[in-house]
Amino acid sequence: xxxxxxxxxxxxxxxxxxxxxxxxxxxxxxxxxxxxxxxxxxxxxxxxxxxxxxxxxxxxxxxxxxxxxxxxxxxxxxxxxxxxxxxxxxxxxxxxxxxxxxxxxxxxxxxxxxxxxxxxxxxxxxxxxxxxxxxxxxxxxxxxxxxxxxxxxxxxxxxxxxxxxxxxxxxxxxxxxxxxxxxxxxxxxxxxxxxxxxxxxxxxxxxxxxxxxxxxxxxxxxxxxxxxxxxxxxxxxxxxxxxxxxxxxxxxxxxxxxxxxxxxxxxxxxxxxxxxxxxxxxxxxxxxxxxxxxxxxxxxxxxxxxxxxxxxxxxxxxxxxxxxxxxxxxxxxxxxxxxxxxxxxxxxxxxxxxxxxxxxxxxxxxxxxxxxxxxxxxxxxxxxxxxxxxxxxxxxxxxxxxxxxxxxxxxxxxxxxxxxxxxxxxxxxxxxxxxxxxxxxxxxxxxxxxxxxxxxxxxxxxxxxxxxx
Amino acid sequence: xxxxxxxxxxxxxxxxxxxxxxxxxxxxxxxxxxxxxxxxxxxxxxxxxxxxxxxxxxxxxxxxxxxxxxxxxxxxxxxxxxxxxxxxxxxxxxxxxxxxxxxxxxxxxxxxxxxxxxxxxxxxxxxxxxxxxxxxxxxxxxxxxxxxxxxxxxxxxxxxxxxxxxxxxxxxxxxxxxxxxxxxxxxxxxxxxxxxxxxxxxxxxxxxxxxxxxxxxxxxxxxxxxxxxxxxxxxxxxxxxxxxxxxxxxxxxxxxxxxxxxxxxxxxxxxxxxxxxxxxxxxxxxxxxxxxxxxxxxxxxxxxxxxxxxxxxxxxxxxxxxxxxxxxxxxxxxxxxxxxxxxxxxxxxxxxxxxxxxxxxxxxxxxxxxxxxxxxxxxxxxxxxxxxxxxxxxxxxxxxxxxxxxxxxxxxxxxxxxxxxxxxxxxxxxxxxxxxxxxxxxxxxxxxxxxxxxxxxxxxxxxxxxxxx
Numbered sequence: 001x002x003x004x005x006x007x008x009x010x011x012x013x014x015x016x017x018x019x020x021x022x023x024x025x026x027x028x029x030x031x032x033x034x035x036x037x038x039x040x041x042x043x044x045x046x047x048x049x050x051x052x053x054x055x056x057x058x059x060x061x062x063x064x065x066x067x068x069x070x071x072x073x074x075x076x077x078x079x080x081x082x083x084x085x086x087x088x089x090x091x092x093x094x095x096x097x098x099x100x101x102x103x104x105x106x107x108x109x110x111x112x113x114x115x116x117x118x119x120x121x122x123x124x125x126x127x128x129x130x131x132x133x134x135x136x137x138x139x140x141x142x143x144x145x146x147x148x149x150x151x152x153x154x155x156x157x158x159x160x161x162x163x164x165x166x167x168x169x170x171x172x173x174x175x176x177x178x179x180x181x182x183x184x185x186x187x188x189x190x191x192x193x194x195x196x197x198x199x200x201x202x203x204x205x206x207x208x209x210x211x212x213x214x215x216x217x218x219x220x221x222x223x224x225x226x227x228x229x230x231x232x233x234x235x236x237x238x239x240x241x242x243x244x245x246x247x248x249x250x251x252x253x254x255x256x257x258x259x260x261x262x263x264x265x266x267x268x269x270x271x272x273x274x275x276x277x278x279x280x281x282x283x284x285x286x287x288x289x290x291x292x293x294x295x296x297x298x299x300x301x302x303x304x305x306x307x308x309x310x311x312x313x314x315x316x317x318x319x320x321x322x323x324x325x326x327x328x329x330x331x332x333x334x335x336x337x338x339x340x341x342x343x344x345x346x347x348x349x350x351x352x353x354x355x356x357x358x359x360x361x362x363x364x365x366x367x368x369x370x371x372x373x374x375x376x377x378x379x380x381x382x383x384x385x386x387x388x389x390x391x392x393x394x395x396x397x398x399x400x401x402x403x404x405x406x407x408x409x410x411x412x413x414x415x416x417x418x419x420x421x422x423x424x425x426x427x428x429x430x431x432x433x434x435x436x437x438x439x440x441x442x443x444x445x446x447x448x449x450x451x452x453x454x455x456x457x458x459x460x461x462x463x464x465x466x467x468x469x
Numbered sequence: 470x471x472x473x474x475x476x477x478x479x480x481x482x483x484x485x486x487x488x489x490x491x492x493x494x495x496x497x498x499x500x501x502x503x504x505x506x507x508x509x510x511x512x513x514x515x516x517x518x519x520x521x522x523x524x525x526x527x528x529x530x531x532x533x534x535x536x537x538x539x540x541x542x543x544x545x546x547x548x549x550x551x552x553x554x555x556x557x558x559x560x561x562x563x564x565x566x567x568x569x570x571x572x573x574x575x576x577x578x579x580x581x582x583x584x585x586x587x588x589x590x591x592x593x594x595x596x597x598x599x600x601x602x603x604x605x606x607x608x609x610x611x612x613x614x615x616x617x618x619x620x621x622x623x624x625x626x627x628x629x630x631x632x633x634x635x636x637x638x639x640x641x642x643x644x645x646x647x648x649x650x651x652x653x654x655x656x657x658x659x660x661x662x663x664x665x666x667x668x669x670x671x672x673x674x675x676x677x678x679x680x681x682x683x684x685x686x687x688x689x690x691x692x693x694x695x696x697x698x699x700x701x702x703x704x705x706x707x708x709x710x711x712x713x714x715x716x717x718x719x720x721x722x723x724x725x726x727x728x729x730x731x732x733x734x735x736x737x738x739x740x741x742x743x744x745x746x747x748x749x750x751x752x753x754x755x756x757x758x759x760x761x762x763x764x765x766x767x768x769x770x771x772x773x774x775x776x777x778x779x780x781x782x783x784x785x786x787x788x789x790x791x792x793x794x795x796x797x798x799x800x801x802x803x804x805x806x807x808x809x810x811x812x813x814x815x816x817x818x819x820x821x822x823x824x825x826x827x828x829x830x831x832x833x834x835x836x837x838x839x840x841x842x843x844x845x846x847x848x849x850x851x852x853x854x855x856x857x858x859x860x861x862x863x864x865x866x867x868x869x870x871x872x873x874x875x876x877x878x879x880x881x882x883x884x885x886x887x888x889x890x891x892x893x894x895x896x897x898x899x900x901x902x903x904x905x906x907x908x909x910x911x912x913x914x915x916x917x918x919x920x921x922x923x924x925x926x927x928x929x930x931x932x933x934x935x936x937x938x
Contacts, residue, residue, distance in 0.1 A: 028587065028590075030536070030537035030539070030583070031537075031540075031541050031544070031583070031586065032537060032539040032540070032541060032574050035537035035538075035539055036537065037534070037535070037536050037537065037587055038534055038535040038536075039534055040532035040533065040534045040602070042534075043532075043533050043534045043535055044532070044533070046535075047533065063509035063512075063513070064509065064512050064513070064516065065506070065507055065508055065509045065511075065512045066506070066507040066512055066515075066625065067499070067506050067507075068499040068500075068501060068504035068505065068506065068623055069504075069538075069576075069607055069609070069623050070499070070501040070504055070560075070609075070622070070623065071500075071501070072500050072501060075500070087567070088566065088567050089566065090565070090566075090567075091539075091562050091564075091565040091566075092562060092563070092564040092565065093560045093561060093562050093563075093576065094561070094562075094563045094564060095560075095561040095563060095573075096559065096560040096561065096611045097557065097558065097559075097560075097611035097613065098556070098557050098559075104564075105501050107538075107562065107576070114499070114500070117500065118497065118506055121497075127795075133509070137607075138538055138606075138607065140538070140539075142565045142566035144566065153539070154537055154538050154539065156535065326596075
């Protein structure tokens with residue numbers, strides 16, 4: 001139906017992506033290079049992501065707070081690797097209040113430096129630990145090749161920052177966030193399978209001892225890093241003097257973590273589930289799970305449709321009524337397909353006379369069934385669970401079909417043109433620079449059983465190599 | 470109990486305010502002049518404010534979206550009064566990505582210019598109207614005399630921006646937001662009485678035709694502007710070319726509104742309800758409505774306390790358990806008083822043996838009662854409603870006691886030293902500049918019956934004059 005509306009995914013994936021962003025009214029480009037306007041429907045999806053992530057973050061014991069956007073330039077320089085990593089991307093305020101500033105201030109690219117300068121004040125005793133803080137904020141990293149949602153000069157995210165008494169406690173917390181917050185959210189809410197592993201030294205965060213990552217496969221076979229959780233060791237604690245008195249009276253540096261996910265997840269949603277008719281939003285995430293589409297308001301159809309909306313809402317379904325009868329039915333149906341609403345309920349006077357409505361599932365193209373209006377609420381609520389599972393299964397099948405066990409560098413290069421190459425880490429360990437020349441990277445390291453290694457030096461590790469966003 | 474902890478309100482109100490902010494762990498000053506760190510307890514209060522406001526904003530039909538932090542400098546210049554009003558406060562990014570920018574970008578002080586540049590794209594037909602958008606964001610206005618929560622270089626807020634087909638519709642919406650969102654929130658959630666009126670031409674927003682305001686009286690008798698809603702007329706629509714085709718086929722400029730409240734409301738909470746023992750948070754707002762304070766864990770008191778927490782939670786109370794037995798009971802009690810938690814439930818083995826606990830109300834100093842543990846959940850839930858009403862009544866009584874009907878300029882000057890002076894607008898209309906010399910301003914204009922005039926030229930208006938934050 002929507003074929004004329006969007007570029008086909010297989011013809012031109014990047015163009016298809018831009019089309020979905022525009023036609024589903026998710027976002028626009030801002031006037032300053034690389035910035036974006038998140039439109040109401042895109043923002044409603046982000047709000048649902050925030051709510052689901054925030055609940056999990058609080059369940060993991062972290063508290064929200066807010067730190068300033070502006071960071072004195074000198075703070076960035078306190079951790080050597082960190083400043084080297086972020087310098088090329090910084091936006092700098094040199095004038096304010098009509099004057100040139102004595103010290104320029106940086107617009108935060110991430111908040112390790114400013115948050116840790118406060119941790120240094122707040123942490124005195126082992127009783128103050130663990131200190132578990134999260135913030136929802138905008139950050140700025142000047143982008144040379146921006147792409148809406150995926151790489152934008154300004155993006156929205158959450159960044160967690162914690163301090164612990166021991167390395168073990170910090171490591172356990174970084175992994176807890178990775179699994180219980182991010183992996184659980186990706187699978188259960190976004191219906192996206194993810195590889196959960198460890199970054200190589202080359203790919204880890206600037207200033208971290210270890211970076212753990214979630215990698216999803218997008219519709220074109222490329223990898224998208226969907227979230228990261230870092231062990232910072234004592235690097236920032238030493239740079240910012242975060243010390244505490246231990247229970248035995250000694251003075252120790254804290255062990256730290258940081259972790260974040262961003263509006264990039266909206267990009268993951270588009271590229272992880274979208275099809276040639278537009279977005280497909282998993283029910284657990286969808287701001288609108290079902291739309292009741294009034295075909296014509298004759299023979300009391302309008303009233304019946306409103307009653308159905310009430311019944312669905314009572315059954316816990318996030319539902320919207322579309323009674324814009326001055327817009328053609330076909331055009332409205334295409335709009336809801338573009339927006340990826342999981343279930344469409346078409347209500348017309350002819351069907352109603354027979355006591356039925358038409359249910360259309362967004363996860364299975366062309367799947368229309370005629371069902372009785374009796375028990376509609378329970379039926380739709382049940383259907384949402386099925387659609388959630390079906391979208392996950394489709395994404396998993398696609399990933400499995402496009403993941404190849406490769407024997408050596410040549411096979412890796414070949415397989416990574418279409419998807420993920422799984423290869424022994426030993427056989428590519430010395431080839432990361434060479435792979436980078438072909439725009440390929442090691443996305444993560446895992447043990448053979450899929451669990452996370454405690455070091456990249458462990459024997460028998462598997463590297464997943466792919467092109468990436 | 471907390472007398473030694475805080476400066477007394479009557480001795481030194483500004484020092485008392487700073488003390489509450491620090492001791493209740495609401496905020497810290499940031500390293501860049503005028504910025505602030507909102508600490509977890511302060512942020513939890515702001516999150517509750519956001520949730521209550523957001524629900525009301527959505528009920529009024531507006532949708533959330535997000536627009537860029539960075540605005541091209543040229544955008545600001547498109548509306549003459551607007552740029553004149555904001556120029557002295559702008560922070561300007563001149564360098565980014567390691568280079569000097571061709572056009573400097575401004576860090577948004579408010580988003581009229583960038584949002585309206587998109588409204589110009591999105592609005593084509595009368596069918597696109599009204600367009601009702603809200604955004605939650607940080608904004609930056611360089612402050613020469615910063616004060617945490619009240620006037621900060623960076624603050625958090627919501628800003629609504631709407632476009633309408635007619636002036637009447639825009640005016641009605643600006644007033645709807647004022648009453649149904651802001652006034653309702655101030656009274657019902659924050660338990661603060663507010664004067665709702667119209668700003669004089671001198672005091673209105675830069676670029677608006679009319680500004681409506683909420684003015685609260687703080688503990689020292691000064692006024693705090695707690696929120697504003699503006700009629701922008703067609704000023705921005707003309708500057709940004711927001712036109713639509715009317716139902717009769719003519720091309721018209723849209724009529725607009727904008728409206729906002731900010732983290733300044735946390736300052737209103739402190740100064741509107743605080744006392745010499747610290748903050749007092751109304752139950753409808755409080756992140757923690759009741760704390761169960763375990764005195765000693767003997768004879769199963771710890772288990773009983775945990776069971777009470779479960780019962781209270783079941784009764785819909787936001788409750789927290791304090792079983793930090795390594796900290797003295799007195800110190801913990803003072804901490805919860807400082808944080809203004811409405812109800813403290815002290816659970817000790819001696820009371821429990823008699824089947825009772827001690828209830829302490831934060832709204833009435835020293836009000837301790839011994840109550841049966843049976844039916845505690847329902848009792849506390851009921852008590853929260855009483856406390857909410859009592860805090861509102863106390864604030865209203867204070868405002869009434871410090872509001873004086875003044876006959877002329879001399880009486881106005883005198884009365885405004887201690888509170889609000891109510892005076893005929895006709896008698897001070899030409900004295901706004903003179904009053905400003907004494908740091909006094911007309912906070913708002915109202916009709917004699919308290920309703921909002923449709924113009925400052927209406928006969929018989931009452932002006933409220935006060936010192937203000």
